Amino acid sequence: MSFLRKKIDQIKRPFAKGEKWEKFAPAVNAFDTFLFVPNHTTHKGAHVRDAVDLKRTMVTVILALVPALIYGIYNTGYQYFIQTGEAFTFIDAFIHGAWKIVPMIIVSYAVGLTIEFIFAIYRGHEVNEGYLVTGLLIPMIMPVDIPLWMVGISTAFAVLIAKEAFGGTGMNILNPALTARAFAFFAYPTYMSGNKVWVSEASNVDAISGETILGSLAAGSDVSYSMLEMFQGSIPGSIAETSALWIGVGALILILTGVGSWRIIIGGVLGASIMGFLFNLWGANALMSFNWMNHLVVGGFAFGIVFMATDPVSAAQTNKGKWIYGVLVGIFCILIRVFNPAYPEGVMLAILLMNVFAPTIDHYVVEANISKRKKRWANAQLKTA
Amino acid sequence: MSKDIQIHKGSNLNLDGEANKILVDLPAPKTFALNPDDFFNLTPKLVVKEGESVKKGAPLFFSKENPRIIFSSPVAGEVTSIVRGAKRKILQVLITLNESNEVVSHEVSNFESLDSDAVKEILLKSGSWPFIKQRPYNTIAQPEDSPKSIFISTYATAPLDVDYDFLLKNNKDDFQRGIQVLKKLTTGDVNLSIDSSFKGFFEKIEDVNLIGVSGAHPAGNVGVQIHKTDPINYGERVWVVNPEDVVNIGILFSKGEFSAQRTLAVVGSSVGKPQYYKATIGACLKPYLEASNLDDKEEFRVINGDVLGGSKTSADGYAGFYNNLISVIPEGNHYRMFGWLPFVDNHVPSISKTSLSWLFGSKKSTVTTNLNGEERALVVTGEMEKVFPMDIFPMQLIKACLVEDIERMEALGIYEVVPEDFGLIDYASTSKIEAQDIIKKGIELMIKEVG
Numbered sequence: 001m002s003f004l005r006k007k008i009d010q011i012k013r014p015f016a017k018g019e020k021w022e023k024f025a026p027a028v029n030a031f032d033t034f035l036f037v038p039n040h041t042t043h044k045g046a047h048v049r050d051a052v053d054l055k056r057t058m059v060t061v062i063l064a065l066v067p068a069l070i071y072g073i074y075n076t077g078y079q080y081f082i083q084t085g086e087a088f089t090f091i092d093a094f095i096h097g098a099w100k101i102v103p104m105i106i107v108s109y110a111v112g113l114t115i116e117f118i119f120a121i122y123r124g125h126e127v128n129e130g131y132l133v134t135g136l137l138i139p140m141i142m143p144v145d146i147p148l149w150m151v152g153i154s155t156a157f158a159v160l161i162a163k164e165a166f167g168g169t170g171m172n173i174l175n176p177a178l179t180a181r182a183f184a185f186f187a188y189p190t191y192m193s194g195n196k197v198w199v200s201e202a203s204n205v206d207a208i209s210g211e212t213i214l215g216s217l218a219a220g221s222d223v224s225y226s227m228l229e230m231f232q233g234s235i236p237g238s239i240a241e242t243s244a245l246w247i248g249v250g251a252l253i254l255i256l257t258g259v260g261s262w263r264i265i266i267g268g269v270l271g272a273s274i275m276g277f278l279f280n281l282w283g284a285n286a287l288m289s290f291n292w293m294n295h296l297v298v299g300g301f302a303f304g305i306v307f308m309a310t311d312p313v314s315a316a317q318t319n320k321g322k323w324i325y326g327v328l329v330g331i332f333c334i335l336i337r338v339f340n341p342a343y344p345e346g347v348m349l350a351i352l353l354m355n356v357f358a359p360t361i362d363h364y365v366v367e368a369n370i371s372k373r374k375k376r377w378a379n380a381q382l383k384t385a
Numbered sequence: 386m387s388k389d390i391q392i393h394k395g396s397n398l399n400l401d402g403e404a405n406k407i408l409v410d411l412p413a414p415k416t417f418a419l420n421p422d423d424f425f426n427l428t429p430k431l432v433v434k435e436g437e438s439v440k441k442g443a444p445l446f447f448s449k450e451n452p453r454i455i456f457s458s459p460v461a462g463e464v465t466s467i468v469r470g471a472k473r474k475i476l477q478v479l480i481t482l483n484e485s486n487e488v489v490s491h492e493v494s495n496f497e498s499l500d501s502d503a504v505k506e507i508l509l510k511s512g513s514w515p516f517i518k519q520r521p522y523n524t525i526a527q528p529e530d531s532p533k534s535i536f537i538s539t540y541a542t543a544p545l546d547v548d549y550d551f552l553l554k555n556n557k558d559d560f561q562r563g564i565q566v567l568k569k570l571t572t573g574d575v576n577l578s579i580d581s582s583f584k585g586f587f588e589k590i591e592d593v594n595l596i597g598v599s600g601a602h603p604a605g606n607v608g609v610q611i612h613k614t615d616p617i618n619y620g621e622r623v624w625v626v627n628p629e630d631v632v633n634i635g636i637l638f639s640k641g642e643f644s645a646q647r648t649l650a651v652v653g654s655s656v657g658k659p660q661y662y663k664a665t666i667g668a669c670l671k672p673y674l675e676a677s678n679l680d681d682k683e684e685f686r687v688i689n690g691d692v693l694g695g696s697k698t699s700a701d702g703y704a705g706f707y708n709n710l711i712s713v714i715p716e717g718n719h720y721r722m723f724g725w726l727p728f729v730d731n732h733v734p735s736i737s738k739t740s741l742s743w744l745f746g747s748k749k750s751t752v753t754t755n756l757n758g759e760e761r762a763l764v765v766t767g768e769m770e771k772v773f774p775m776d777i778f779p780m781q782l783i784k785a786c787l788v789e790d791i792e793r794m795e796a797l798g799i800y801e802v803v804p805e806d807f808g809l810i811d812y813a814s815t816s817k818i819e820a821q822d823i824i825k826k827g828i829e830l831m832i833k834e835v836g
Contacts, residue, residue, distance in 0.1 A: 034725075035722060035723070036721060036723075036724070037720060037721040037722075037725055037730075037758065038720065039717075039718045039720050040755070041716055041717055041718050041754040041755055041756060042756055044819055044821075044822045045811040045820065045821040045822050046693040046694070046809075046811035046821065047714065047754050048692045048693070048752040048754060049755070049756050049758075049811070049812055049817065050734070050757065051724075051730060051733035051735035051742065052735055052739055052740065052815050053725060053757060053759070053761070053815060054758065056726070056727050057737075057739060057764075057815050059725070059727055126760075126761070128764075130762075130764060168762065169762040169764060170764050170816075171762070257727070257737075257738045258768075259739065261767060312764055313764055315766070317766040366797075369776065369777070369778060369797075370796040370797065372776075373797075377619050380618040
């Protein structure tokens with residue numbers, strides 16, 4: 001270990017303060033700090049610090065994403081093989097999925113991290129770890145057959161416009177990964193909807209097709225999947241959004257580690273359940289009468305509320321605000337699904353909409369605290385006067 | 386007893402090196418120093434020159450803003466040097482003990498009959514006034530003010546903090562007398578907060594409003610207790626005195642001389658024999674550290690105060706004006722390979738569940754001064770609220786301080802907080818932000834702009 005340390009220190013020498021390559025130090029540091037927690041000590045404020053840091057937090061989110069990702073990779077192969085009718089094993093399906101999805105992950109990380117590194121060097125701050133999560137989320141919410149260049153352009157758009165334009169990590173208003181999906185959705189609609197994009201190779205092989213459950217409901221056709229299939233996720237859809245089971249495992253990791261806000265997740269589920277239940281009572285069309293419990297497990301709702309809505313930067317920041325924000329995401333998700341058949345996937349738009357309103361929610365929560373304090377001051381003055 | 390306070394948010398850091406209940410009396414060290422930086426927002430004006438002899442209780446410097454507030458020599462000796470820093474800022478006034486033992490004495494007979502102004506005058510003239518601090522801002526109290534109440538907290542929750550019941554066991558009468566003196570300074574209550582689960586001698590103190598407190602740090606912070614009982618409104622003043630300074634005030638009014646008693650507890654994982662010492666304000670720390678068997682196999686940091694809010698000093702440093710604690714912990718200037726992985730390196734204490742250190746809850750842990758990461762943009766939300774028991778939005782207040790928005794700072798409750806209340810926020814921050822420093826700068830701005 002000390003040999004490696006010495007080598008790294010040797011490599012880093014030209015990047016030190018006052019040396020030739022000083023400007024590029026953030027790029028080298030980003031790699032170094034992935035090997036070693038640096039030897040920095042406290043200089044002001046508390047002399048001791050918690051073991052937690054942004055790297056640890058972000059890697060915990062990635063851990064939480066892994067179950068859904070692995071299932072998503074398997075499901076990609078599974079959907080392909082059951083349509084072609086070939087005999088297959090778990091490994092076959094997994095390899096088929098990995099062949100499609102790993103390149104998407106590579107493209108997303110390569111494009112996004114390049115931009116992040118350039119901005120870190122340009123702004124002279126260290127590379128923030130937030131993109132490690134965003135970079136994995138982007139491919140996970142895309143249809144499997146989307147061309148790689150579209151993944152690249154969507155990623156570049158999201159990182160540049162949704163994040164860096166606002167000042168970088170911690171400053172963005174919209175969730176970058178969802179912005180990437182929204183960009184792809186509106187820029188390349190033919191690759192993002194219909195019945196030829198959700199199953200691997202559907203656009204190349206005529207025999208293969210598959211519409212998402214929400215898509216078929218919106219088109220007024222019947223749903224041929226059981227509740228169990230919807231829950232475990234063996235249905236067509238964006239890569240990792242289908243399995244409520246494995247997303248639930250991720251949610252559990254996020255909640256138990258305290259990284260994801262349980263208030264937002266539970267609020268969201270509550271909001272969606274209530275809205276879905278109310279529509280069940282109304283029941284005017286196929287989407288309205290679609291069982292409210294099924295609403296929770298199909299489409300991107302589970303994935304969105306667990307991994308997207310809980311993004312602490314774009315969500316509400318006060319505890320009360322998080323409840324309101326979560327409930328509203330749930331309500332709007334079902335509302336958009338039911339009332340706007342052109343966008344059967346409501347959760348993306350619901351979260352983006354609430355991202356915009358999160359600061360407003362917080363504003364009123366904080367104002368309540370302020371006016372409480374001002375009232376107390378006024379009362380105190382009355383007493384002394 | 387009035388109603389008790391229960392604090393549900395916060396966290397006790399369970400650190401190694403708590404002081405054993407042994408009080409050791411060492412021969413007095415040769416040198417003493419008064420450090421004007423111990424007093425928040427003070428501009429000192431010197432009264433003495435290098436080489437001058439001073440009696441115990443004779444003024445060394447006074448406050449430029451209020452010349453009535455003087456700072457006295459804790460011992461009789463000779464001013465050997467005045468250490469100055471950049472822009473001739475006074476860093477330290479060093480005094481070497483001589484054998485004269487001369488003391489400045491004050492007339493204090495039958496203080497019970499004195500009125501508030503006469504009591505203030507004695508406190509000011511003797512140099513005991515700086516024992517009284519005010520909220521908001523945590524500066525030395527202004528003698529012209531009349532506070533709405535006075536708070537004394539004997540419930541100490543900071544990491545490795547002292548046990549006041551043990552520390553003051555020989556000063557029960559002086560403590561009671563100090564309370565009687567303080568009682569004259571306010572028309573409101575003198576509030577004494579005690580550990581609601583432990584009944585020591587403080588429970589028998591008379592003429593105070595006893596407040597039982599329970600809960601984790603920062604429940605022991607006076608600011609938190611004031612916030613929970615009678616929060617500070619705009620324009621109000623509450624005075625705050627440390628328990629041992631109540632004793633010092635009590636001694637002043639019995640003996641008629643400035644008392645600078647300061648019992649020091651040398652604590653921390655680098656200390657072989659953590660214990661209490663009878664000492665004096667400004668005493669050179671060296672003999673006390675030597676008597677505590679420091680582990681000098683690795684580099685260590687000596688801190689005046691607790692590990693969350695104290696100020697850094699050195700092994701040759703001097704005791705601060707207010708703190709009873711001297712914390713000594715190892716420096717963390719080393720690398721940890723892959724230490725950023727979740728659930729790795731669980732020996733590093735963490736209140737985040739991304740580490741498994743909570744599984745070892747009862748085990749005392751060793752902390753170092755390592756930052757455990759690097760400074761990052763503010764991303765995670767809600768973690769500050771978990772360790773901040775006041776009805777204030779800590780992150781929003783920090784942001785208001787960063788942008789120097791005075792009106793918003795005021796509206797969000799800057800009058801009710803002092804930097805030490807943000808100690809745990811510093812500690813727990815994922816982004817390694819310096820909350821105490823930001824709040825301190827915010828308060829400095831408030832003093833400058835609002836006063």
